[in-house]
Amino acid sequence: MSAVQPARIVAYETLRAVHESDAYANLLLPRAIERAGLNTADAGLATELTYGTLRRQGTYDAIITVAADRAAADIDPPVRDALRLGVHQLLSTRVASHAAVNESVQLARDAAGRGAAGFVNAVLRRVSRDTPEEWMARVEQQARSDDERLGLTTSHPVWVVRAFRRALAAEGRADELSALLESDNASPSVTMAALPGLAEAPADARRTPFSPIGFRLGGGDPEGAIVASQGRVRVQDEGSQLAALALSRAVPVRDGERWLDLCAGPGGKTAILAAEALAGGAHLDANEISPTRAGLVRRSIAGVPAEVDVWEEDGRALASENPGRYDRILVDAPCTGLGALRRRPEARWRKSPADVPELTQLQRELLESAVVALRPGGIVAYVTCSPHLAETAGVVAEVRRSFGDQLEELDTREVLRRVAERDIDLPEPVRAPGETAAPSGRAQLWPHRHGTDAMSITLLRRR
Structure with a gap:
């Protein structure tokens, strides 16, 4: 691939790894950029090409299907990725058309031979003859329903479109x-956190709107600030910061409390809880079933001068074997990840409706086990990086039914307002006709409304 610009090689190889090996672009791409020795400009190009292509993959596949007169799904995967990369450059960037076409053709030639190169050349030249607006009009003409039109034009699977609509309609x-x-298709700004009591935001930083420990740098690489702080400053979405702070600041901390982060990997929320526990005289335990992710947790909390036990067990068993032991428990449950599509765009193509029942069963079992591990008066924060109602309100409703009067739901929206020291646009759920029960206190954050991942946070107290 010597004839191809290194930034495009990095982007293409990352796309191939995402589609062939289920790799995560946010983990793989930084390492690939470092190995290739890309300068700042080329690293920026590789990042834009990778994430832009992944975000708009559904739309580009619809365009490729029209331009190639062949379903994108029937095209050999290495060739399809070269086409997606080329279409992104032609329709969504300022890259010169000849560079977008010629280097995508070379990528296809290197991966699949001369025949594939000729095919990619013909398809991309067909795409380059018309404007983005003309291609979007053709994409819309393929839609068989309003939901499919939205899915094709915004590059989301139809089931995700419908799940999002239901979640928004609930508000x-x-x-x-x-x-x-x-x-979901816009690059998120880099948000950072300064561990409370251990670090402060730089003097020239801009505070985030809601999290009292969040900030954004005025410019430059955040790695310098991270290294200088010995890990007490880190990159972290503001929604994740608020999820941890909602638990630690829901009620005043009493000296000697014991806390548990039940599903701790990769450790960002764990580090905030560790700092908050240190300041309040509490002790934090952490658990992560994956040894690799448990290692990430240990690295994440290395900058906190407190003893935190990190276990590698099934969270359901660990919590059930410690009844009544903990005052506060975070259940940051495995989920579809639909709330973080800005940062992990490939997640939208990896999950399907068939994944939801298995996940909600696991989420319910983790939350039920956590309730068992709570002391009377103890609080559990149930958190998902997904707004899907089955994973959020549905799981909480089932667990509340299981425990009856033993469990009460706190007003998480009010807790977040206190944490933020300002109002946050968190509407109450819409009551169904004839509904008399008290509305849920669950807080749902949104990227379009709050600039965070779509984080769902529910606080429950054991009576």
Whole structure:
């Protein structure tokens, strides 16, 4: 691939790894950039090409299907990725058309031979003859329903479009669907956290709107600030910061409390809880079933001068074997990840509706086990990086039914307002006709409304 610019090689190889090996671009791409020795400009190009292509993959496949007169799904995967990369450059960047076409053709030639190169050349030249607006009009013509039209034009599977609509409708905000879908395709700004009591934001940093420990740098590489702080400053989405702080600041901390982070990997929320526990005289335990992710947890908390035990067990068994032991438990449950599509765009193509029942069963079992491990008066924060109602309100409703009067739901929205020291646009759920029960206190954050991942946070207290 010597004739191809290194930034495009990095982007293409990352796409291939994502599609061939289920790699995560946010983990793989930084290492690939470092190995290739890319300068700042080329690293930026590789990042834009990788994430832009992944985010708009569904739209580009629809365009490729028209331009190639062949379903994108029937094209050999290495050739399809070269086409996706080329279409992204032609329709969504300022890259010169000849460079987008010629280097994508070379990528296809290197991966699959001269025949594939000729095919990619013909398809991309067909794409280059028309404007992005003309291609989007053709894409819309392929849609068989309004939901499919939205899915094709905003590059989301139809089932995700429908899940998002239901989640927004539960707040009376279904009219925000298009804004939410578009926000998933925008690059998020880099948000950082300064561990409370251990670090401060740099003097020239801009504070985040809601998290009292969040900030954004005025410019430059955040790695310098991270290294200088010995890990007490880190990159972290503001929604994740708020999820941890909602638990640690829901009620005042009493000296000697014992806390548990039940599903701790990769450790960002664990580090905040460790710092908060240190400041309040509490002790934190952490658990992560994956040894690799448990290692990430240990690295994440290395900058906190407190003893934190990190176990590698099934969280359901660990919690059930420690009944009544903990005052606060974080259940940051495995989920579909639909709330983080800005940062992990490939997640939208990896999950399907068939994954939801298995995940909700696991989420329910983890939360039930956590409730068992709570002391009377103890609080559990149930958190998912997904707004899907089955993973959020549905799981909480089932667990509340299981425990009856033993469990009460706190007003998480009010807790977040206190944490932020300002109002946050968190509407109450819409009541169904004839509904008399008290509305849920669950807080749902959104990328289009709050600039965070779509984090769901529910606080429950054991009576």
